[in-house]
Amino acid sequence: MLPAYIKIHDAIKKDIENGQWAIGERLPSERDMADEFAVSRMTLRQAVTLLVEEGVLERRIGSGTYVASRRVQEKMRGTTSFTEIVNSQGKTPSSKLISYQRQLASETECQNLQLESKEYVIRMERIRYADNLPLVYEVASIPEKLIRNFNKTEITEHFFQTMRGHGYEIGKSQQTIYAKSASERVANYLEINKGHAILALTQISYLSDGLPFEYVRSQYVGDRFEFYLENN
Known part of the structure; x- marks a missing residue:
């Protein structure tokens, strides 16, 4: 029984x-x-x-x-922005900016973005939404020298589109995914309980000439987002 x-x-x-x-x-x-x-x-x-x-x-x-909403899926091939992923699935993307700062690049940022120790990055924290449901908390670092002529809105709301609009050709990305539990701070941002399952993603995105232009650390709600692989 x-x-x-x-x-x-x-x-x-x-x-x-x-x-x-x-x-x-x-x-x-x-x-x-x-x-x-x-x-x-x-x-x-x-x-x-x-x-x-x-x-x-x-x-x-x-x-x-x-x-639960159906999970947003990201195909693990090529380089695609969060906005493009969400739009492709018929959902409405949006973002909430938590912080936006010009700072000296950290050692890790220098290594991943091929910067010298005294160069600056624009570092921003955001919460990304699909149909007003929080999916991901992210921290993005961008070399300041690449975006000096961009305004803040261009960077925070549609960065990949802005890059293409300024003549940059986007190439490959390198991604690392691992599991972790949500901290209290991240859980509050994502409207989940502390300790909830998180898919952590570290991504370095490159221009077509091999120059890295964005280093992102993301934390996705495990039961709202999934990654899948597609081989040619």
Whole structure:
């Protein structure tokens, strides 16, 4: 005989598949759902937690539990901006700028961007959204010498488009992906719980002549975004 929480899990999942709850819709409170299924809140919470782990539902801090949006996918081939990825999937991209500073390049930035120790970068922190759902927290570093004639909006809102508009030809990118848990600060930005599964991505993007023009450290919400490989 199936445990009660599995039966509830299956019932909720079936209702979602049948369209009773739409993508992005908020579910009733735990108390109301526990009453509906005639079980304890602990049993109901087990079912919901399992659905969250499967990516069917998602919890938003201070807001409730929602039917999860379909994951945004990034094809791991070539160099594509976040805006282009989100647009290609019929979603609306947006960003929230947290900080924007001109700073001396760190040792790591010098190494990854092929800079001298006394050169400057523009370093910015952003939260990136798809249909107003936070997907990624990122820190991007760009050599100042490449973007002296760009205005701030061009850099923070549509950087790749701006690069092409100024005659730069974008080439390959180098990416490293690993798993980690969300810190309290990042969790607050992404509206998830501290310790939530994160896909961390480090990416260096190059111009067609091999010169690196952007070094990005990103943290994606694990159950809202996925990467996939495509081989020729």
